[in-house]
Amino acid sequence: MQNNAWRADFPILTQTIRGKPLTYLDSAATTQKPQAVLDALTHYYTHLNANVHRGVYYLSEQATKAYEVARQTVAEFIHAPSVSEVIFTRGTTEAINLVATSLARLKYFQSGDEIILSGMEHHSNIVPWQLIAEETGIVLRVIPVLADGTLDLDAYTALFSAKTKCVSVVHVSNVLGTINPIEQIVAIAQAHHVPVLVDGAQAVGHIPVDVQALGCDFYAFSAHKMYGPTGIGVLWGRSEWLHRLPPYQGGGDMIRSVSFEKTTFADIPAKFEAGTPAIAEVIGLKAAIDYTAAMPWNMRLAHEAAFTAAVIARLQTIPGVRMIGNAASRIGVISFVMSSAHPHDVGTILDREGIAVRVGHHCAMPLMKQFAVPATIRVSCGLYNDETDIAHLIPALSRVIELFGRPESHHG
Amino acid sequence: MDDALRDLYQEVIVDHGRHPRNRGVLLNANAVHEGYNPLCGDQLTVYIREEAGRVLEIQFEGHGCAISMASASLMTEAVRGKTVVEVEALFHAFHDLVTEQGKPSEAALGKLVILKGVAEFPMRVKCATLCWHTIRAALRHDPAVVSTE
Numbered sequence: 001m002q003n004n005a006w007r008a009d010f011p012i013l014t015q016t017i018r019g020k021p022l023t024y025l026d027s028a029a030t031t032q033k034p035q036a037v038l039d040a041l042t043h044y045y046t047h048l049n050a051n052v053h054r055g056v057y058y059l060s061e062q063a064t065k066a067y068e069v070a071r072q073t074v075a076e077f078i079h080a081p082s083v084s085e086v087i088f089t090r091g092t093t094e095a096i097n098l099v100a101t102s103l104a105r106l107k108y109f110q111s112g113d114e115i116i117l118s119g120m121e122h123h124s125n126i127v128p129w130q131l132i133a134e135e136t137g138i139v140l141r142v143i144p145v146l147a148d149g150t151l152d153l154d155a156y157t158a159l160f161s162a163k164t165k166c167v168s169v170v171h172v173s174n175v176l177g178t179i180n181p182i183e184q185i186v187a188i189a190q191a192h193h194v195p196v197l198v199d200g201a202q203a204v205g206h207i208p209v210d211v212q213a214l215g216c217d218f219y220a221f222s223a224h225k226m227y228g229p230t231g232i233g234v235l236w237g238r239s240e241w242l243h244r245l246p247p248y249q250g251g252g253d254m255i256r257s258v259s260f261e262k263t264t265f266a267d268i269p270a271k272f273e274a275g276t277p278a279i280a281e282v283i284g285l286k287a288a289i290d291y292t293a294a295m296p297w298n299m300r301l302a303h304e305a306a307f308t309a310a311v312i313a314r315l316q317t318i319p320g321v322r323m324i325g326n327a328a329s330r331i332g333v334i335s336f337v338m339s340s341a342h343p344h345d346v347g348t349i350l351d352r353e354g355i356a357v358r359v360g361h362h363c364a365m366p367l368m369k370q371f372a373v374p375a376t377i378r379v380s381c382g383l384y385n386d387e388t389d390i391a392h393l394i395p396a397l398s399r400v401i402e403l404f405g406r407p408e409s410h411h412g
Numbered sequence: 413m414d415d416a417l418r419d420l421y422q423e424v425i426v427d428h429g430r431h432p433r434n435r436g437v438l439l440n441a442n443a444v445h446e447g448y449n450p451l452c453g454d455q456l457t458v459y460i461r462e463e464a465g466r467v468l469e470i471q472f473e474g475h476g477c478a479i480s481m482a483s484a485s486l487m488t489e490a491v492r493g494k495t496v497v498e499v500e501a502l503f504h505a506f507h508d509l510v511t512e513q514g515k516p517s518e519a520a521l522g523k524l525v526i527l528k529g530v531a532e533f534p535m536r537v538k539c540a541t542l543c544w545h546t547i548r549a550a551l552r553h554d555p556a557v558v559s560t561e
Contacts, residue, residue: 018414341478342429342476342477342478343477344452344454344476344477344479344536344539345421345429345477345478345479348417348420348533348535348536349417349421352414352416352417359452360451360452360453361452361453365453368453374453374454374455374475374476375452375453403417403418403421403426404421404426404430404478405426
């Protein structure tokens with residue numbers, strides 16, 4: 001793996017932390033932003049700022065145009081068949097809450113109906129369903145995770161019954177890096193006429209996503225995990241579903257007409273975008289898509305695969321390191337534990353070296369329980385990471401052993 | 413290696429973290445409390461046998477980082493035989509020590525002074541204080557689980 005030219009596009013990476021160069025290995029939490037995205041935000045606020053879908057004046061017209069062009073860019077990015085199927089949300093979490101809440105409001109669920117999630121879900125694809133379970137009486141069924149960090153598809157198939165009303169699964173695990181076989185998961189669900197929502201938060205920044213090829217009914221993701229701004233995400237949904245679902249929130253921009261007797265709602269996507277949207281962030285998301293579109297996917301995939309393989313190979317040379325998850329189909333989200341030290345202590349020691357990794361349960365407590373660990377250390381990559389980051393990480397991990405001693409036979 | 417890290421992870425702390433003293437369930441406890449840090453998942457339960465306002469016996473169970481385990485271990489050693497009032501005073505002194513507020517008496521703190529290095533790591537203060545919030549709640553017979561958030 002060669003050092004790469006993309007790194008220079010990310011100004012934050014040039015700084016030093018406590019006198020050490022910043023080694024950013026937490027892209028699964030949020031990616032850094034390239035200059036192109038920073039420029040787009042500044043340009044918008046400097047030259048274009050006005051509310052969208054409202055003014056008859058020049059600036060509002062230009063802002064509205066930029067906002068809607070961004071929607072078109074997003075539609076092309078995920079291969080959506082129709083641009084009106086792209087709904088801007090605050091992020092993946094809000095997108096999932098939108099679907100869960102609107103399905104419940106549609107009275108789509110009867111008490112005792114079942115929805116299928118997986119054992120590797122982020123809390124954001126568990127808790128929204130639990131919230132509506134309280135009011136609808138639905139039951140959550142869980143696809144087991146196998147020891148290698150893949151889903152047990154036989155067990156998944158066996159979960160279906162006449163009561164199954166929805167499947168909601170993660171595309172790429174934020175802890176294990178596993179890429180789940182969504183096409184297969186969808187095909188099984190379709191055989192039972194059950195819709196599928198896919199949480200794509202960890203996928204969009206690292207693998208090509210084609211919602212039509214996946215065959216799912218809903219796809220949710222966040223801009224900030226694909227080099228875009230925070231506070232903006234996308235729900236893509238099939239038109240049939242979006243027309244059927246009632247609004248998630250009420251407010252301006254989502255109505256056709258309002259009187260105190262009766263309100264009629266706007267068509268999709270406006271029906272689901274109540275209130276002034278995150279206009280600058282939408283434009284920032286477009287800039288992120290345009291920025292990454294300039295790099296061929298095969299180059300990005302090869303770069304991240306080489307980085308992932310190099311990190312795993314080097315980690316395995318450190319005494320007492322245990323990898324959590326080793327799926328064949330994966331991205332550069334790498335979890336491990338060290339027998340000599342707790343993940344939080346490792347995190348503190350790495351931080352002193354200017355190294356940012358995530359330590360903790362990664363908002364996936366059921367998965368931690370499955371692997372019998374309270375927490376893991378997670379190294380995750382972006383297209384800016386390269387050999388220099390590994391050269392900082394590995395000696396810093398050796399320092400953990402220096403402080404805590406060689407691993408003991410038990411893990412305490 | 414930087415000095416702040418050496419101060420934080422002194423041999424005594426690493427030792428107590430790895431081999432915590434007074435670990436296990438205390439069967440005849442009459443004050444029990446659970447503490448939890450939802451951000452990092454550290455969890456511990458403090459078991460106390462208290463008589464006439466005095467901590468006669470104390471044990472703890474749980475899991476967490478070296479700092480939280482060492483702090484709990486050192487706390488059990490420090491509070492045994494102390495009155496509830498003395499434990500409360502020790503809590504405040506310890507809290508001041510790790511948050512660098514005021515000038516707590518190092519003599520009163522005794523061996524706990526070794527956790528002074530935590531003050532350099534604001535993100536880790538909760539690891540060191542979780543057990544102390546939990547013992548306070550146990551001695552007050554507070555029904556709610558202690559949470560650092």
